[in-house]
Amino acid sequence: xxxxxxxxxxxxxxxxxxxxxxxxxxxxxxxxxxxxxxxxxxxxxxxxxxxxxxxxxxxxxxxxxxxxxxxxxxxxxxxxxxxxxxxxxxxxxxxxxxxxxxxxxxxxxxxxxxxxxxxxxxxxxxxxxxxxxxxxxxxxxxxxxxxxxxxxxxxxxxxxxxxxxxxxxxxxxxxxxxxxxxxxxxxxxxxxxxxxxxxxxxxxxxxxxxxxxxxxxxxxxxxxxxxxxxxxxxxxxxxxxxxxxxxxxxxxxxxxxxxxxxxxxxxxxxxxxxxxxx
Amino acid sequence: xxxxxxxxxxxxxxxxxxxxxxxxxxxxxxxxxxxxxxxxxxxxxxxxxxxxxxxxxxxxxxxxxxxxxxxxxxxxxxxxxxxxxxxxxxxxxxxxxxxxxxxxxxxxxxxxxxxxxxxxxxxxxxxxxxxxxxxxxxxxxxxxxxxxxxxxxxxxxxxxxxxxxxxxxxxxxxxxxxxxxxxxxxxxxxxxxxxxxxxxxxxxxxxxxxxxxxxxxxxxxxxxxxxxxxxxxxxxxxxxxxxxxxxxxxxxxxxxxxxxxxxxxxxxxxxxxxxxxxxxxxxxxxxxxxxxxxxxxxxxxxxxxxxxxxxxxxxxxxxxxxxxxxxxxxxxxxxxxxxxxxxxxxxxxxxx
Numbered sequence: 001x002x003x004x005x006x007x008x009x010x011x012x013x014x015x016x017x018x019x020x021x022x023x024x025x026x027x028x029x030x031x032x033x034x035x036x037x038x039x040x041x042x043x044x045x046x047x048x049x050x051x052x053x054x055x056x057x058x059x060x061x062x063x064x065x066x067x068x069x070x071x072x073x074x075x076x077x078x079x080x081x082x083x084x085x086x087x088x089x090x091x092x093x094x095x096x097x098x099x100x101x102x103x104x105x106x107x108x109x110x111x112x113x114x115x116x117x118x119x120x121x122x123x124x125x126x127x128x129x130x131x132x133x134x135x136x137x138x139x140x141x142x143x144x145x146x147x148x149x150x151x152x153x154x155x156x157x158x159x160x161x162x163x164x165x166x167x168x169x170x171x172x173x174x175x176x177x178x179x180x181x182x183x184x185x186x187x188x189x190x191x192x193x194x195x196x197x198x199x200x201x202x203x204x205x206x207x208x209x210x211x212x213x214x215x216x217x218x219x220x221x222x223x224x225x226x227x228x229x230x231x232x233x234x235x236x237x238x239x240x241x242x243x244x245x246x247x248x249x250x251x252x253x254x255x256x257x258x259x260x261x262x263x264x265x266x267x268x269x270x271x272x273x274x275x276x277x278x
Numbered sequence: 279x280x281x282x283x284x285x286x287x288x289x290x291x292x293x294x295x296x297x298x299x300x301x302x303x304x305x306x307x308x309x310x311x312x313x314x315x316x317x318x319x320x321x322x323x324x325x326x327x328x329x330x331x332x333x334x335x336x337x338x339x340x341x342x343x344x345x346x347x348x349x350x351x352x353x354x355x356x357x358x359x360x361x362x363x364x365x366x367x368x369x370x371x372x373x374x375x376x377x378x379x380x381x382x383x384x385x386x387x388x389x390x391x392x393x394x395x396x397x398x399x400x401x402x403x404x405x406x407x408x409x410x411x412x413x414x415x416x417x418x419x420x421x422x423x424x425x426x427x428x429x430x431x432x433x434x435x436x437x438x439x440x441x442x443x444x445x446x447x448x449x450x451x452x453x454x455x456x457x458x459x460x461x462x463x464x465x466x467x468x469x470x471x472x473x474x475x476x477x478x479x480x481x482x483x484x485x486x487x488x489x490x491x492x493x494x495x496x497x498x499x500x501x502x503x504x505x506x507x508x509x510x511x512x513x514x515x516x517x518x519x520x521x522x523x524x525x526x527x528x529x530x531x532x533x534x535x536x537x538x539x540x541x542x543x544x545x546x547x548x549x550x551x552x553x554x555x556x557x558x559x560x561x562x563x564x565x566x567x568x569x570x571x572x573x574x575x576x577x578x579x580x581x582x583x584x585x586x587x588x589x590x591x592x593x594x595x596x597x598x599x600x601x602x603x604x605x606x607x608x609x610x611x612x613x614x615x616x617x618x619x620x621x622x623x624x625x626x627x628x629x630x
Binding site: 056059113114117118121122123141143144146222223225226227228229230235238241242243244245 | 617
């Protein structure tokens with residue numbers, strides 16, 4: 001048996017996962033898609049036309065995209081330096097950093113939401129620190145604001161930004177930046193011209209993960225901002241669970257799916273292009 | 279040749295025979311027992327499991343020589359179970375919120391209660407038997423204003439207190455997607471128009487306009503009750519307007535610094551309905567179970583621990599419950615017709 005044939009056979013290892021995804025994900029998704037384009041007289045796009053004709057729908061889409069974008073940017077801003085530090089650290093420091101990133105994943109969102117409630121309340125540490133530093137003259141509301149939601153969501157999704165970047169940085173030869181330094185390049189120039197382009201695939205993967213999870217989050221907004229702020233996922237949940245409006249629920253779910261899918265496909269395309277040009 | 283027979287006369291064959299007989303006995307016994315003891319499956323709220331198992335189950339099982347299984351979940355999940363198993367129902371009784379009962383009635387899932395099948399129907403307070411006996415209320419937890427006693431020393435006296443500017447950013451109300459969220463819509467209408475509550479409940483236009491003016495005072499609109507109470511107990515919120523007695527008074531009993539006021543305009547019942555599933559197993563047992571929950575013996579047991587008002591006229595109001603407050607009756611059929619459009623309007627007008 002040739003090596004190529006042996007390699008081909010390893011593809012069968014994916015069968016259980018593919019079968020599982022087909023049963024648990026693809027089939028229900030197909031039903032959902034079918035429901036969103038079915039009317040009393042058969043195929044129709046009327047549900048989408050109705051949805052997009054409503055200004056409220058655009059507000060919800062705007063909320064979803066804005067929160068997704070802000071959460072992703074915050075995760076990137078915090079996560080990128082952490083990923084660099086982790087990749088360049090050694091021994092026990094690296095273990096501690098990795099544990100600090102991965103361990104919070106085991107804590108449920110509900111627990112985190114209650115924790116944020118304590119941190120962000122008017123007599124909480126953040127508010128007290130802002131008053132003590134003179135930035136605020138008196139404690140103000142931080143809970144149940146868009147800012148609170150973004151901070152809370154970033155807390156949950158941060159590992160999904162750090163880990164892809166970390167795995168890419170680990171593969172970069174540190175001597176490349178050292179060579180730049182010996183040639184007189186400033187730290188900022190070395191970062192912009194050497195490190196950043198090489199870490200772009202990791203950044204794009206992280207952005208795709210965090211953005212797609214942020215736009216489709218359901219429990220986090222319910223707990224951190226309440227019922228006064230609607231995103232596509234919360235609207236979908238409400239349509240199915242409360243209003244029993246399958247038409248609305250399947251329409252919003254498909255819009256959300258297309259949104260998340262285009263981010264993943266778009267970022268994969270960008271990553272491939274960068275890979276070719278690198 | 280070695281012998282398989284031991285000195286006590288037990289050989290491999292007798293052991294195998296004994297094992298086989300034991301297996302048959304152990305497998306067969308439950309069937310025999312099941313034939314003697316019928317099972318009743320009741321679908322209800324997860325939070326009801328404790329009092330059902332403590333106060334109702336032993337009494338029912340002994341009295342009727344039956345086994346009671348309580349499946350604790352949410353009202354809408356129970357509805358789903360009834361819909362999906364319509365041809366072969368396995369639930370016999372459901373304990374659900376009244377708005378969900380209406381959906382069940384619309385889909386023909388309930389077997390109406392009659393005085394012949396549940397004699398205690400005759401003992402219920404007016405307004406607690408709905409849609410010609412499709413379901414009845416066995417208890418009435420109530421909605422008032424929960425307040426933090428560390429911050430508010432005098433209990434609020436009116437629902438209108440929520441609009442006081444001194445509570446800017448300190449008020450929590452339930453979402454309209456929660457059953458208890460409807461009270462604020464009706465109260466707002468009554469405050470805005472001065473109409474009696476029964477009339478104001480139909481004027482939701484005025485209710486929405488008044489509710490919008492509450493926005494500056496809102497800390498949040500909850501759909502997760504424990505979180506709302508946590509904020510109240512921490513002092514971040516000062517009042518939960520439209521809070522449930524069953525939750526608030528239990529928290530107070532557990533030592534939380536909060537009180538529950540019954541405002542002068544009256545209080546709202548939180549509909550705890552019970553109904554028999556059409557075509558469900560052991561219909562006679564199902565009606566007997568409903569009759570027990572509507573009866574004085576069970577209501578005397580379950581009203582105090584659930585901080586609810588009894589619906590049976592022979593049962594005294596438990597200590598600590600409001601005795602003189604007006605209890606407003608909600609027209610759930612009217613709610614069912616309009617709720618989705620109200621929720622859609624709520625999303626648009628109450629959003630940040």
